[in-house]
Amino acid sequence: MKKLSILFALAAAFLLQGCVAKENTDPTPTPEPTPVVEAGTSGITYQLLVYSFCDSDGDGCGDFKGIQSKLDYLKEMGVQAIWMSPIHPAASYHGYDVKDYSAVNPDYGTEADLKSLIDAAHAKGIKIYLDYVLNHTSKDHPWFLAAKADPQSEYRDFYIFSDNPQADIKAGKIDMIAKEGSSGYDSGQWFQCVSGGSGSQKVKFTLGLDGSRKPKTLTISRTDDITNSGTQNTGIYLYYGDGSTLQFYNDGGAYTASLDLESSWGVLIRTSLTTWDGGTKYGAPTGKNQLAWDEPLTLSNSDAQDILLPSMSGTWYHSHMWTSWFADLNYGPAGTCETSGAFKAVCESADKWINLGVDGFRLDAVKHIYHKANSDENPTFLKKFYDHCNATYKAAGHTDDIYMVGEHFSDASEVAPYYAGLPGFFEFSFWWTLKDAINNGTGKDFVGTIQSYQNLYAKYRADYIEATKLSNHDEDRAGNDLGRSKAKMKLAGAVLLSCGGQPYIYQGEELGYWGSKGSGDEYVRTPVKWTKNGGAATGKLSGKVDNSMLSADISVEAQEADAESVLAVYKAWGAAREQYPALGEGLLGYCSEASSNSAVSAWFRIKDNQKILVVHNFGGGSANINFSNSNIDNMIVSDGQVSVSGKKLTLGGYASAAFLQ
Ligand SMILES: [Ca+2]
Numbered sequence: 036m037k038k039l040s041i042l043f044a045l046a047a048a049f050l051l052q053g054c055v056a057k058e059n060t061d062p063t064p065t066p067e068p069t070p071v072v073e074a075g076t077s078g079i080t081y082q083l084l085v086y087s088f089c090d091s092d093g094d095g096c097g098d099f100k101g102i103q104s105k106l107d108y109l110k111e112m113g114v115q116a117i118w119m120s121p122i123h124p125a126a127s128y129h130g131y132d133v134k135d136y137s138a139v140n141p142d143y144g145t146e147a148d149l150k151s152l153i154d155a156a157h158a159k160g161i162k163i164y165l166d167y168v169l170n171h172t173s174k175d176h177p178w179f180l181a182a183k184a185d186p187q188s189e190y191r192d193f194y195i196f197s198d199n200p201q202a203d204i205k206a207g208k209i210d211m212i213a214k215e216g217s218s219g220y221d222s223g224q225w226f227q228c229v230s231g232g233s234g235s236q237k238v239k240f241t242l243g244l245d246g247s248r249k250p251k252t253l254t255i256s257r258t259d260d261i262t263n264s265g266t267q268n269t270g271i272y273l274y275y276g277d278g279s280t281l282q283f284y285n286d287g288g289a290y291t292a293s294l295d296l297e298s299s300w301g302v303l304i305r306t307s308l309t310t311w312d313g314g315t316k317y318g319a320p321t322g323k324n325q326l327a328w329d330e331p332l333t334l335s336n337s338d339a340q341d342i343l344l345p346s347m348s349g350t351w352y353h354s355h356m357w358t359s360w361f362a363d364l365n366y367g368p369a370g371t372c373e374t375s376g377a378f379k380a381v382c383e384s385a386d387k388w389i390n391l392g393v394d395g396f397r398l399d400a401v402k403h404i405y406h407k408a409n410s411d412e413n414p415t416f417l418k419k420f421y422d423h424c425n426a427t428y429k430a431a432g433h434t435d436d437i438y439m440v441g442e443h444f445s446d447a448s449e450v451a452p453y454y455a456g457l458p459g460f461f462e463f464s465f466w467w468t469l470k471d472a473i474n475n476g477t478g479k480d481f482v483g484t485i486q487s488y489q490n491l492y493a494k495y496r497a498d499y500i501e502a503t504k505l506s507n508h509d510e511d512r513a514g515n516d517l518g519r520s521k522a523k524m525k526l527a528g529a530v531l532l533s534c535g536g537q538p539y540i541y542q543g544e545e546l547g548y549w550g551s552k553g554s555g556d557e558y559v560r561t562p563v564k565w566t567k568n569g570g571a572a573t574g575k576l577s578g579k580v581d582n583s584m585l586s587a588d589i590s591v592e593a594q595e596a597d598a599e600s601v602l603a604v605y606k607a608w609g610a611a612r613e614q615y616p617a618l619g620e621g622l623l624g625y626c627s628e629a630s631s632n633s634a635v636s637a638w639f640r641i642k643d644n645q646k647i648l649v650v651h652n653f654g655g656g657s658a659n660i661n662f663s664n665s666n667i668d669n670m671i672v673s674d675g676q677v678s679v680s681g682k683k684l685t686l687g688g689y690a691s692a693a694f695l696q
């Protein structure tokens with residue numbers, strides 16, 4: 036059923052063969068070739084935010100050299116791979132609006148610094164995964180700037196443009212939104228862009244008012260004279276260009292504004308200078324936003340789209356993420372996506388990083404690449420991207436397959452069909468199930484639920500990678516969900532590192548961090564505080580840092596000296612995964628011997644001849660379990676109050692233990 040160990044088994048077999056061959060054929064002692072990444076068993080990946088993990092030069096921004104300096108910290112938790120937040124130049128601090136896929140963000144260091152990090156990580160048996168954003172680019176990416184400026188641009192087809200998105204979607208003309216018919220149209224996902232611009236030109240605007248003296252029509256005329264006359268107390272403003280305004284004049288009942296106009300986007304009418312709220316914005320109705328010389332345009336107080344000047348042409352571009360900052364990439368029909376310019380371009384950059392030594396990718400927002408999340412388009416696309424990258428990876432001399440994990444932010448049942456496209460996906464359901472189980476103090480159903488997810492994946496891929504996790508950078512912190520209870524956080528970490536799958540530890544979870552998105556995403560992206568008295572890489576977080584949390588006692592320095600710390604739990608269970616292959620790679624099996632106690636979750640991890648019993652108490656009170664069949668003499672790792680008396684195991688509240696069978 037579950038074949039997580041394939042990579043490691045292949046690597047180990049390769050090493051073994053290498054040794055045997057050498058002994059048989061070459062009696063001269065020569066150094067063994069060092070494998071790029073030494074095989075291990077933990078399967079643990081650490082998710083870090085480059086900008087807030089570790090700052091090597093004191094400029095407030097985390098960087099590659101900082102990560103390199105902390106590889107031993109990760110190694111001590113059994114970490115075998117790092118997923119770095121996007122490393123490319125980007126418009127936002129978080130990096131998810133890429134401006135150049137083939138470059139590194141200079142705030143993080145140079146490409147040589149990245150190469151140095153990759154080599155240093157490999158020397159310690161740690162792989163490097165890049166976050167790769169395939170759904171969209173920044174609106175400031177040179178591809179998009181060229182595409183929107185010129186319909187004839189070679190980059191025009193990299194994006195999704197339409198003069199009438201609603202009609203084009205209904206007619207099936209938009210390849211990325213081809214499966215939903217008219218229901219695929221969402222006005223909030225389309226943003227206008229303008230080409231042409233006004234240049235500088237002398238014009239006169241005349242405003243028509245309705246019976247309530249509210250703006251009704253707008254007319255633009257050419258003029259040689261931009262001198263305005265009348266009284267300027269109308270409270271109605273022409274808004275144009277880079278945030279400029281001109282109040283209309285009332286000249287004997289005629290509302291006019293003459294000016295030397297320059298605007299890159301057009302004009303709007305507003306009746307407040309300080310807010311857009313309360314119906315103070317007047318623009319064009321959707322689809323009728325073009326001004327023509329000397330022809331009144333009827334204004335809209337509800338749609339209020341930008342009004343295009345006669346010299347301008349406007350069109351719409353698609354952003355699935357409901358933000359004008361992102362522009363969605365266009366890969367054409369999924370069945371032939373590999374022929375699209377955008378596909379070739381993102382592959383070319385991916386090849387560069389693979390050839391630099393990167394071991395895999397975490398793919399962002401994969402259910403949004405093609406619009407319809409539950410069609411086969413995204414899996415089809417993802418398989419083509421994976422196959423391309425894997426071919427590059429093999430050509431670079433690797434004997435294993437490239438690693439790739441997708442972010443499909445949905446229940447396991449919706450994620451499962453995507454395994455047709457990629458070997459790995461995050462299991463968001465793992466955390467959603469676990470936090471409820473811990474907060475309800477009910478452990479008995481937990482492992483059965485996780486097994487049910489595995490059974491879903493196995494229908495689509497025998498060697499699926501179940502990327503388990505607690506929270507990540509897009510969710511409230513696990514610590515928040517667990518009421519900041521240190522005991523619950525320790526339990527959650529012990530469950531994560533003792534259950535099936537290949538777990539991800541999100542930066543700060545091993546330190547017991549908390550934080551809520553409600554105050555801003557930055558609050559769930561808090562920097563690591565390395566020393567009791569030292570600072571942290573807060574420079575990119577706009578001051579949105581909970582400094583009360585970054586206390587001396589939550590620092591790495593303090594927790595490394597504290598056997599009762601959250602960090603100590605992650606280290607203990609991470610080390611156990613490294614030491615006992617069954618705990619890292621084994622099958623997950625239900626243990627019925629603890630079923631009489633609803634607070635307790637018990638399971639086996641089984642690989643080859645090794646079998647480990649894992650027992651967790653999800654409740655706050657102590658729990659007694661009698662094991663008549665399983666062996667509880669040989670405890671290999673534990674957390675909290677644990678005592679063994681003959682065949683009776685007593686676990687204090689939220690305590691955990693594992694036993695070699
Ligand atoms: Ca720095």
Ligand SMILES: [Ca+2]
Nearest residue numbers: 355363403404
């Ligand atoms: Ca998309």
